Amino acid sequence: MKKIILNNGTEIPEIGFGTWQTTESVQKTVKAALDAGYTHIDTADIYGNEAEIGEAIAESGVDRKELYLTTKIWNTNRSAQGVKYSAEQSLKKLKTDYLDLLLIHWPANAKQFDNWKDINAETWKAMEDLYKSGTVKAIGVSNFMLPQIKALLETAEVIPAVNQIEFHPGYTQQEVVDFCKEQGIAIEAWSPIGSGRLLKDEDLKEIAEKYNVSPAILCIQFCLQSGVIVLPKSENPENIKNNLHFERFKITDSDMKALKTLEETGFSGLDPETVDF
Numbered sequence: 595m596k597k598i599i600l601n602n603g604t605e606i607p608e609i610g611f612g613t614w615q616t617t618e619s620v621q622k623t624v625k626a627a628l629d630a631g632y633t634h635i636d637t638a639d640i641y642g643n644e645a646e647i648g649e650a651i652a653e654s655g656v657d658r659k660e661l662y663l664t665t666k667i668w669n670t671n672r673s674a675q676g677v678k679y680s681a682e683q684s685l686k687k688l689k690t691d692y693l694d695l696l697l698i699h700w701p702a703n704a705k706q707f708d709n710w711k712d713i714n715a716e717t718w719k720a721m722e723d724l725y726k727s728g729t730v731k732a733i734g735v736s737n738f739m740l741p742q743i744k745a746l747l748e749t750a751e752v753i754p755a756v757n758q759i760e761f762h763p764g765y766t767q768q769e770v771v772d773f774c775k776e777q778g779i780a781i782e783a784w785s786p787i788g789s790g791r792l793l794k795d796e797d798l799k800e801i802a803e804k805y806n807v808s809p810a811i812l813c814i815q816f817c818l819q820s821g822v823i824v825l826p827k828s829e830n831p832e833n834i835k836n837n838l839h840f841e842r843f844k845i846t847d848s849d850m851k852a853l854k855t856l857e858e859t860g861f862s863g864l865d866p867e868t869v870d871f
C-alpha cells in the first residue's frame with residue numbers, strides 16, 4: 595500500500611479503515627479489514643471500541659510493527675492531565691505500548707469558550723510531551739478550522755502532522771486544506787463517502803458510471819487524487835476489500851472540479867465553529 599511521508603518523517607498508509615459507529619460489529623469488521631490487507635486503523639476514545647479493536651488485532655496475530663494505529667483525545671480530556679490519562683487508557687485498550695498517531699478530536703471553539711485558544715494550546719502542549727516521550731510517533735489535530743489551526747501554530751513547538759477533517763465530493767473545505775498543505779500538515783478525509791449519504795447522489799452516480807466504478811470507489815479515488823489520506827468505513831466484507839483493492843484510475847480535471855462543487859452534498863452538518871460538544 596502506498597504511504598505518505600508526514601512532516602516528522604514518519605509514514606502513514608494512504609488508506610485507513612474507519613471504525614466510527616461500529617461498536618457492536620467492530621471486532622468482526624476489523625478482523626475482515628486485517629484479512630483484506632488494511633494496515634491502518636482509525637479509532638477514537640469516544641467511539642467506545644478501542645478494546646474490541648485491540649482484541650481483534652491480538653487475535654489476528656498481525657505484527658504490531660506492520661500496523662498503523664490512530665486514536666483521538668475526546669473533548670472532556672482537553673487538559674495536560676486529561677491527555678495523559680486518555681492516552682494511557684487507549685494504549686491499554688488497544689493492547690499496545692505506542693500509538694502511531696494521536697489526534698485532538700475537536701478543538702475548543704469560540705462559541706463555547708472565551709479562552710478557547712488557551713485550552714487548545716494547553717492540550718497541544720500535553721500532546722507534545724507525549725510525542726517527546728516516544729509513546730506517540732506522530733501527533734495531530736482533527737476538525738481544526740482556519741482560526742483554530744492558525745492560533746495553535748502561534749504557540750506550537752511541534753507542527754501537527756495531520757488535520758483530520760470532513761472531506762468528500764461536495765464538501766472539500768478547500769481553504770483549510772490549502773493552508774494546511776502550505777504548512778506541511780497532511781489532510782485526512784473523514785466520512786469520505788459522507789457516511790453513505792453520497793451513495794444516493796444522482797450527479798455523482800452519473801460520473802461514477804463513466805468510469806465504470808461504484809459511487810463509493812469514486813469518492814475514495816477523489817480523495818486520493820486530491821492528495822488526501824482517506825478513511826473509508828464499511829461493515830460489508832466485499833466493500834471492505836474493494837475499498838482497498840480497487841484498480842486505481844484517473845478522474846479527469848473537469849470531473850474533479852464537478853465533484854468538488856456538488857453543492858454540499860453529503861455534508862454531516864457538523865461545523866467545528868458551532869458544535870456544542
Ligand SMILES: NC(=O)c1ccc[n+]([C@@H]2O[C@H](COP(=O)([O-])OP(=O)(O)OC[C@H]3O[C@@H](n4cnc5c(N)ncnc54)[C@H](OP(=O)(O)O)[C@@H]3O)[C@@H](O)[C@H]2O)c1
Nearest residue numbers: 612613614784785786787788789790810826827828829833
Ligand atoms: N475525526 C472525526 O471527527 C471523524 C468524524 C467522522 C468520521 N471519522 C472517521 O472517518 C471514518 C469514515 O467515515 P464514516 O464512518 O462517516 O463513513 P464513510 O466511510 O463516509 O461511509 C460509510 C458508509 O458507506 C458505505 N460503503 C462503504 N464502502 C462502500 C462500498 N464500496 N460500496 C457501497 N457502500 C459502501 C458503508 O456501508 P456498508 O457498511 O454497507 O459497506 C457505510 O454506510 C469513520 O469511521 C471514522 O474513523 C472521523
